Amino acid sequence: MTNLEIAKIFREMAILYEIQEAPFKPRAYERVAASLESLGRNVSEIYEQGGLKSLEKIPGVGKNTAFHIEELLKTGQLKLYKQLKKSLPIDIDELTSVLGVGPKTIQVLYKKLKIKNVADLEAAALSGKIAKLPRFGAQSQEKILKGLEFHKKSRGRYLLGHVLPIAREIENRLRKIPGVDKVETAGSIRRRQETIGDIDTLITAKHPEKVMEIFTHMPEVSEILSRGQTKTTVRLKFGIQADVRILPPEDYGAALQYFTGDKNHNIETRKIAIKKGLKLSEYGIFRGKKKLGGKTEEEIYKILGMNWMEPEIRTASGEIEAAKNDTLPKIIGYGDIRGNLHVHTKWSDGLNTIPEMALAGKKLGYEYISISDHVGTLHIAHAMDEKKVLQQIKEIDKLNAEFAKKKIGIKILKSAETNISADGNIDLPHKILEKLDIVLAGVHDHFNLPKEKMTARIIRAMKHPNVNIITHPTGRIIFQRPAYQIDLDKILKAAKEFGVAMEINAFFDRLDLRDEDIKKAVGLGVKMVISTDAHNKNQMNLMEYGVAQARRGWATEKDILNTWPLEKLLDWFKGK
DNA sequence: GCCGTTTTCGGCCCGACTGTTTTCAGTCG
Numbered sequence: 001m002t003n004l005e006i007a008k009i010f011r012e013m014a015i016l017y018e019i020q021e022a023p024f025k026p027r028a029y030e031r032v033a034a035s036l037e038s039l040g041r042n043v044s045e046i047y048e049q050g051g052l053k054s055l056e057k058i059p060g061v062g063k064n065t066a067f068h069i070e071e072l073l074k075t076g077q078l079k080l081y082k083q084l085k086k087s088l089p090i091d092i093d094e095l096t097s098v099l100g101v102g103p104k105t106i107q108v109l110y111k112k113l114k115i116k117n118v119a120d121l122e123a124a125a126l127s128g129k130i131a132k133l134p135r136f137g138a139q140s141q142e143k144i145l146k147g148l149e150f151h152k153k154s155r156g157r158y159l160l161g162h163v164l165p166i167a168r169e170i171e172n173r174l175r176k177i178p179g180v181d182k183v184e185t186a187g188s189i190r191r192r193q194e195t196i197g198d199i200d201t202l203i204t205a206k207h208p209e210k211v212m213e214i215f216t217h218m219p220e221v222s223e224i225l226s227r228g229q230t231k232t233t234v235r236l237k238f239g240i241q242a243d244v245r246i247l248p249p250e251d252y253g254a255a256l257q258y259f260t261g262d263k264n265h266n267i268e269t270r271k272i273a274i275k276k277g278l279k280l281s282e283y284g285i286f287r288g289k290k291k292l293g294g295k296t297e298e299e300i301y302k303i304l305g306m307n308w309m310e311p312e313i314r315t316a317s318g319e320i321e322a323a324k325n326d327t328l329p330k331i332i333g334y335g336d337i338r339g340n341l342h343v344h345t346k347w348s349d350g351l352n353t354i355p356e357m358a359l360a361g362k363k364l365g366y367e368y369i370s371i372s373d374h375v376g377t378l379h380i381a382h383a384m385d386e387k388k389v390l391q392q393i394k395e396i397d398k399l400n401a402e403f404a405k406k407k408i409g410i411k412i413l414k415s416a417e418t419n420i421s422a423d424g425n426i427d428l429p430h431k432i433l434e435k436l437d438i439v440l441a442g443v444h445d446h447f448n449l450p451k452e453k454m455t456a457r458i459i460r461a462m463k464h465p466n467v468n469i470i471t472h473p474t475g476r477i478i479f480q481r482p483a484y485q486i487d488l489d490k491i492l493k494a495a496k497e498f499g500v501a502m503e504i505n506a507f508f509d510r511l512d513l514r515d516e517d518i519k520k521a522v523g524l525g526v527k528m529v530i531s532t533d534a535h536n537k538n539q540m541n542l543m544e545y546g547v548a549q550a551r552r553g554w555a556t557e558k559d560i561l562n563t564w565p566l567e568k569l570l571d572w573f574k575g576k
Numbered sequence: 577g578c579c580g581t582t583t584t585c586g587g588c589c590c591g592a593c594t595g596t597t598t599t600c601a602g603t604c605g
Contacts, residue, residue: 017577024588028577062578100594102603135602139595187605200605226593258590263605270589275581281590 001072003043007033009072009081010065012092016084018103019110026103031060034264034316041520042489044073091117099147108133122148150239157195158240159478161508161545164189166220166238167199174244177214179206182252186259190311192548194478194511199242202255208246215244251283253296258282260297264316272304272320280304312551317519331551334544336563339368342417342440342471342503342531343540347392348373348382351536354392354412355399360537362410368566370413371396372440376427378419386432389416393435411566413437417471422446422453424460426467433466438573440503442471443484451485458491462500468573469529470495472505472512479509488517492526499576501527501561504553506546507539518553527572529561 014029035058036043046054047070055066072078088110094117095106101121109115112133113124121144124130131141167185175183180203184190187200205211212232216224220242223235233243247255258266259282273280278287284294285303293299298308306323310331313319322328343357344350350357354371361369373392374383384392396412403410416433417440418426426433426441433439441461449457461467473491474483495502502521505512513521513528521528530546532539550560557563561572 022577025577027588031578060578064577100603104602135596137596143595198605228593231592259605263589266605267589274589279590283591 001044001076003036003039006043006069006072007036008093009078010036010068013081013084015092015096015103015106016088019088019090019107021107028060028062029065032058032065035060037516039317041523043069045489047073089116094118095121098144098151100143101147108135118148118151157197158238159508160189160192160194160196160548161542162238163196163199163240164192166236166240167201167242170199170201170215170218170220170242170244173218174201174203174211174215177205177207177211180204180211181249184256186256188262190260191262191314192312192545192552194508194514194549196240198240199236200259201242201244202252202259203244203246204249204252205246211244211246249295250291251294253299254280254284254294255282257297257300260311261314262316265314265320268316268320269304272306276304278303310551312548313554315552329554329556332547332555332557332560332563334547335365336557336560337364337366337530337543337547338565339366339370339413339562339569340364340532340534340540340543341370341413341415341438341469341529341562342372342505343369343534344373344417345371347371347388348375348384349535354395356537357534357540358399358403358410358412359408360540362408364540364543366410368411368413368569370415370438372415372417372438374419375416376419377421378427378444383419384416386428389428389432390435415440417442418467419444420457420461422449422457424457426461426464430466436466437570438468439466440469440471441467442503443475447475447481447484449485451487454484455487455490458486459494462491462494462498465576467500468576469501469503469531471503471531471533472510473502474512474514474517476512476514477509478511483512489520492517492521492524495521495526496524499572501529504528504530504546504550504560506530506532506542506544506549508542508545511545511549513549513553515549515552518550518555522553522555522559526559527561528555528559531562 010029010033014026018026052066052070055061055069068078090106090110095101113129115121115124125141125145130136130144131138167189171183171185174180182204185199185201188196189199208229212227215232216227216234220236221234222237225233225235231243231245233241236242270280273285278285284291285300293303301308307326307328309319309323309328340361345352345354345357358369375389376383393414396414400412414436415438416436418428420441420443421427476483502513530550532542534540561569
């Protein structure tokens, strides 16, 4: 069982215990779940190497939960969990995803109305039964119905790639209002999480009334949910909620810190404050009633005895320790990318020509771009045959000569995205592949192979003497398609052994590898590249999502090949 | 159920908002 699978069971147990009103157990189980999710190492591996004792060393895991983990690893099941489920046969996962429904609500609904899932909930709300329950009313029922509607539409979350542009638009609009000084969207957007629940923008302003007036009348707004002096919430036509909070300048840093860190990061930083006899809140850091700081984030972290850290890593997965010990890695920056190694052109299924893509790369400040059209057997993507690949190589040589003459200053590399067949073959012969600068290989069909076969398939491709990069290594598409069944640990180890780089696909519905995979790769010394997989020149701008993903995986310049200068990059590929 | 440079027992993060109440419980971030 994976860390995430075990974490999910513990999280559900936390809620089941909360429904039973068990004291303190809910928090303990939730803490174990969060700890496993951000561990960066496989709990199964930890157990194999060090047994029960080593499990107890995981933060939040004690004697009991270590036994539970052991049972899950050994049998794939947990008796205690089964018993809990039997006594409360409720679809916890589904019900808690409805906005405004929490453990206590579930408890009452189950006891009084035998509600077990979202379908029951909807039926009860529609028939008016919920409004008649004690401590509920017409408005509570209405709220649940609204929550259900939203749940159905989007399950409550949106892709970062859809939301970030909207958030930036709102920021720009607020920035133009006279008297507005600081503007920053915090929350999961500032951490650049893959998916976003709402937009939370913090500002300082001299005329709050005016800000709220303009904010509630933006063309994106579909509904005003609440409007106050310091906080206003609207629903946007896109579906997502957007908040604006107006803060006094002396509290701004504290609020930014508070609304940026994920929940666990905030819990940890507050505990550290308490240990020091301080109190940390969104209004500042205090000793008794005396305010010690709050104007900037730097100030707060300094008082807590640690370095300031990048928002993307504030998830209570080791960053606090590192910030205390001054051992935070220098993660890559958004401007560190020197080239894009995975783009498509008209030669296969892209929209633009090679020079159009190259010039778009130049505009982004790149030193090189690698043209990697589909080749071989992938007919859906208009893959090029051998003859066409040779033609394209000639064309690129010609263009490079032309670009050099005109001093355009970007080098076009010859590449191809090959398809890994179900048995691990590469669908282009060596005599063609050896003429290319870089060879990409990816899985594009037969997604449902059993785990062992899929893993062996990819490793076989990595052993191929010409293959340099594995594209979108897990194949997942957010909200649409789960990852293929693979043993990623084995694949990462093979990448290290055979000198193959793993792609971080920057397309915002792929973001593949995931942050925790990247962290593992960094730990193993596996090299990665961040690529857009652009099929037109505008999609070259998606690079920032891949960089964000790499930052959340703690990647540094030494880990990401396309932050390297051209010569060093090509040397590494030649070294295979 | 977990945890400890004040503790192996007695604590567990904090505040706003909402809807229901008339002093508070539940949810959310």
